Amino acid sequence: MFQPMNNPVRSSPSSAATVAPSQGDEARWRAVCERAQNDSFVFAVRSTGIYCRPSCPARRPLRDNVRFFDDCGAARAAGFRACKRCDPDGDSLQARHRALVLRACEALAASEVSPSLDELAQQAGLSRYHFHRVFKQAVGMTPHAYGRALRAQRVAQVLGETASVTDALYAAGFNAPSRFYEGAAGLLGMAPALARRGAPGETIRHAMVDSPLGPMLVAATARGVCAVEFGDSAEALLQGLGQRYRAANLVEGDAQFAAWVQQILQHLSEPAQAAALPLDVRGTAFQQQVWRALQQIPLGTTLSYTELAERLGKPQAVRAVARACATNEVAVLVPCHRVLRQDGQLAGYRWGLSRKAELLRREAAANPQQDEDE
Ligand SMILES: [Zn+2]
Incomplete structure (x- = not known):
């Protein structure tokens, strides 16, 4: 490339005059060169009179022949015709997939018993394999995991209001308590009865120790370590713990707990010594x-x-x-x-x-x- 490194922003008079502020055009051109799945704009080619999606498979035109438009209407108004290959006026593949996945999510949310992958795929008009991939790409988890997460969420909601865990189980569409405990322990990070806010009735053991990184708070439920935190003041750390588990019974750690704290301290001074402790992490x-x-x-x-x-x-x-x-x-x-x-x-x-x-x-x-x- 023979252009000087410090290239000032080019504003070729012929293109800048008709296209509104040209800011972002470089990013748009990059998207075109990369054939990005980006439907936030279309590009038109002066020499052919055609406008395309950035993802169009056709050969890339010369940069100087290209104009960008925010939508198809603007490109048509400027006298360009739609490309037959990428069909910029039709729904984008992404939009179609999004619509399919949304419909599947609704189906999963609406039913007590999750529809099977075959049923969902059939409804979407895709093969089982293709649907699974499209769904996972859009949602970030498989349809099966999504269905489970939905049910767990419903359980957490119900538990906020009802006293009986069994009621919550059936309300959330779980068939049998045993199956629920398997699934919910992983998803909720705790036994369902403990999902109630602030962990009422739960005992949290904790200890404050000096670590190589300053004051360190370690806390654990009956299931495992739920907090390891550093701070400059032991008081502030304890206060934070008390707020998070405001309904729990906070007690000083016992001997077993002291051994866990020792493992963490040892891991800090010799990182190669792994600390293999049970965890009780709580989150979505x-x-x-x-x-x-x-x-x-x-x-x-x-x-x-x-x-x-x-x-x-x-x-x-x-x-x-x-x-x-x-x-x-x-x-x-x-x-x-x-x-x-x-x-x-x-x-x-x-x-x-x-x-x-x-x-x-x-x-x-x-x-x-x-x-x-x-
Ligand atoms: Zn095209």
């Missing part, structure tokens, strides 16, 4: 999914939020993934500190950037014993 199905993925990032390595979103099959959900990381309450054991910004910057950390940097430094120095050929 999506948060749980993100937190599980965090636990799969090996010691001594990092991912970007973008990579994590891709790994979850949700490349569009980078922000939501970052938010889920930020709401993790179990530091270190759910290693949200192993996620960085795309450019390698540390980005945020709930318990302070210097602690994130220190954790990563310790893990990098730990030289984990991993198989080279993995």
Whole structure:
């Protein structure tokens, strides 16, 4: 390329005069070059008189022959005709898929017993395999998992109001309590009876210790560790815990609990010593999914939020993934500190950037014993 590096914004008089502010045109041109599935605009080609979707499979025109329009109507008004290959006036593939998936979601929400994958696919007019893929891409989980999440959500809602767990089970469309407990423990992160706000009647053991990263609060339900938090003041940490579990019975940790705290402390000073403790993390199905993925990032390595979103099959959900990381309450054991910004910057950390940097430094120095050929 022979253009000077510091290229001022070009405004070729012939194109800039007719197209309203040309800001964003470079991004639009990039989308055209990449054949992006983007239906927020169309592009027209002067030499052929035709307008296309950015995703049109036809050969790319010269940049200088291209004009951008916000919609098909504007392109037609300027005298262009619709391309026959990409049919910019018709519904986009994306829009059609979105409509199909929405209809399937409604069907799942409307029925007590989830329709089968075959039924859903048939209704959408797609093959079983294709429907499964389209659904997962749009929703981020399989139709089956979505149906389960819906039911769990209904249970949580009902539990807020009714006293009887059994009533809630049947109200939510679960056939038998045993099946419910299997599914709900994973989705709700707790036994259904405990889903009531503030964890009433639940006993939360906790301890405050000095860690290499400052005051550390560890708390656990009967099911597992529910919080590992760092702070500058023990008082503020305890206050936060009390607010979150305001209806629970907070007690000092016992001997078994002290052993858990020791494991976490040891893991902090020697990261290669994994702390394998039961967890009781509580969040939405999506948060749980993100937190599980965090636990799969090996010691001594990092991912970007973008990579994590891709790994979850949700490349569009980078922000939501970052938010889920930020709401993790179990530091270190759910290693949200192993996620960085795309450019390698540390980005945020709930318990302070210097602690994130220190954790990563310790893990990098730990030289984990991993198989080279993995
Ligand atoms: Zn076209």
